Amino acid sequence: MTISLGWVVTALISKFYEVHRYSSALRVYNLLVRQALFFSLLVFAYEGVFPQSNLNPVLILRYIIFCFLFISLFKYLLFFLLKNYRAYLKGNTRRTIILGDSKEAKDLELFFKNNPESGFINTKTVSFKKREKIDLNTLFSYIKAESVDEIYCSLSEIEAVDVKAITKFADNNLKVVKFVPEQNTVLNQDLKRDFYGMVPVLEFRTIPLDDSFNLALKRLFDIGFSLLIIVLILSWLTPLLALLIKIESRGPVFFSQLRNGYNYKSFTCFKFRSMVINDKANVIQVSKADQRITKLGKIMRQTSMDELPQFFNVLIGDMSVVGPRPHMLSHTEMYANKVDKFMVRHFVKPGITGLAQVSGYRGEVETDKDIIGRVKYDIFYIENWSIFLDLKIIIQTIIKAIKGDEKAY
Template identity: 40%
Template sequence: MSQHSLLPSTITYQLTRRKNHPRLVADVLLLMFSYVLAAGLTQRALQEVDVLIISGMGMGWYFSSRLSDLYNEFRTVTFIDELLALLPNLLIQFLVLVVSLFFLKDYDYTRSFTLAYVAVLAATVTLKMYGTRKLMMFWNAKGVNQRNLVIVGEMNQVDGFRSLVQRNPQFGYTILGTWGYKESGRKTPPLHETIDFLNETSMGKVIDELVIAPSQFEESYVKSIISWADRKGILVRFTPGFFQFSASRYSLELFGNYPLITVRSTPLEMDSWWMLKRAFDLIFSALFLVLVASWLFPLIALAIALDSKGPVFFIQDRWGQRGRNIAVWKFRTMYYKASTVREDGGFNQTTQDDPRITKVGRFLRKTNLDELPQFINVLLGSMSVVGPRPHAVKHSLETLPQIENYMIRHRLKPGITGWAQVNGFRGETQEIGLMRKRVDYDIWYIENWSLLLDFQIVLRTAYNMVKGDPQAF
């Protein structure tokens, strides 16, 4: 199974990223409406100072929406992505309101009013987003608000791009024409033939956007077509050999005046999403340690102590983010001082019916309870609740030369559970093919992270703990 077959391709061609100011104005009006409605629901009397609070919250919404790209063109973006972009803005609203009421010493109905405001705002903005999306996509599919598109470049690239647009009429693009060349044996693309096609296509027709899709970046070819389009006032976009790389996501950003393409981009490179994931980790781990670990850990510790001699916890050095060593906490499941080194000096992985595992340890491994102390790692910041599972240092050193893209999985903090684990790739990996598949799943998770995906993985992990995992031993 290749990396790209794990799930349907998530490559998104965002042909437009224009700001949509009417949507911002509409949301600010909804913000004001939500504030007044929340005050009415909680019987909180409005005062003159509330005008200042609403103004401050409107400014907070403006800046947070810019940081989260909430109002970028959404015709090629999924609704889930829109909702995820909304979450940081709601969090900022909550914080701004709490701080404002604190400094104004307005303690009347503070808790109920704040919760009511955020709930009403979330509901109204979500309904507005959904309705706007459905309306715009209905118009686009009916031919309203269409943009005329022409695609030129290497034939396979052109066919793939054309197929994508044709399968998604809601994107709002009409293809005026396509022209592709076969790359076999060519040193340079056929520029004159491309220009002749463009001249013919543009006669009597308005081209809004031109997509150049060569398989490799040919500077002279792209530069000449851009010059032709500039003379016509046509917007140009191009895919400079993206698909020659084995990655499923890319992002484009400005570094000063230089546009840079990031290969294997991840949403967590944005501070807003990283902070949201970290907040989830802190809240989840703190609640678990207080509500569950406070009574469960002593019971497990007692069972381990009665079963065999030795310490309750097992602390092992593993590779964390960027390959740095971290000390990972686990409940001890093997007999004290059991060796992790084979006779040939290699890393001795745990196997089914491993004689090193104690009776209690076998139960802990089967139910994944041995991993629970890693919530301490999460709270301290060396791990995340969800992420690629960390491997022992010696295991990682042995695997690194055998899998070319192994280190990509270390771009994020390791997790207590992960996408590979809930898809059955856990436990012993003596076969290098199984390890490659595990790495493929880890890379897919890194490139396609979302908070919703983290929740899904947590729920599937909990289900597997109850059901029992045949690979857990």
């Protein structure tokens, strides 16, 4: 157990799992060497602190060498399989557009062309040297029509006002913006920097859950926590609530509704039915003193029990325990056109609870302030995610469920 925990800690320090589509084989080698050194130091330090284990140093060294030979083989095998999958089968690709015609932009275009194994498909390179001939709205229409995933902007060629317009468009249309600076450019914003070959690329928005290790950690937590709730609570609560729901009103036990999730894809969201059957459930949001809510439904909504079936959504991977709350399809479309950066919420999986909900922005959206505040907290969560933040939100959610929330109706 201690050695396994030590592996996780050293992997985080050495950034062992930070291998991207543009990473080179040399990068993988460097990560393996760094992790081997950190892990070896940890194992020998453990033996020094706890000598009662009486482990032979030679056996320890053999164990480490064997482990890293196996891990190296597996890591390189996976690395090259993915490379060939992108290059020859054209899977796992990212469609790009380069805005600018600087030397660095041309180098980036050449990198995309000469490295098909990276999985980048450049649809177009647009020169901004004759700015008066560029219509941003036409450009944005092209980006949507061609299903472009990533927008690369040459900072030496695109003016600040255009950068602002491009980033705003990207945020509202689920596009990733990255910047290509001139060599030796000094910026006053802390941006993540990567190298595509020899070309430096800056990322506008850093999302912790884009990291494969963080994503795996959150998914493992989601699976474990959802199984715990399903086995210990839903296993006996479901038949009890099903009986009470059926006694009070006619209709199904569960209410299902299409909602927008990760990457704007729709999924079926499950809840215990808390309202009488009505034809406006997918259009009109529940309001205070809503006559559609049953007596049992009122209790379930006040204690958030109606949301518990969504742990099945978590288990199958449509949702996460913590994340931005998903909206019904009609409301998503309305808010996307009305609220700036609303679509940023779809860069991660939706959650059963979220930072916005424990910060006072739960339930009915009564004014523009409510949805703007919700988006603000959701974006903060997305950009500052950690497993400890998830645990904090879960604890706050439980406390609010016990104490009661004035917006829980």
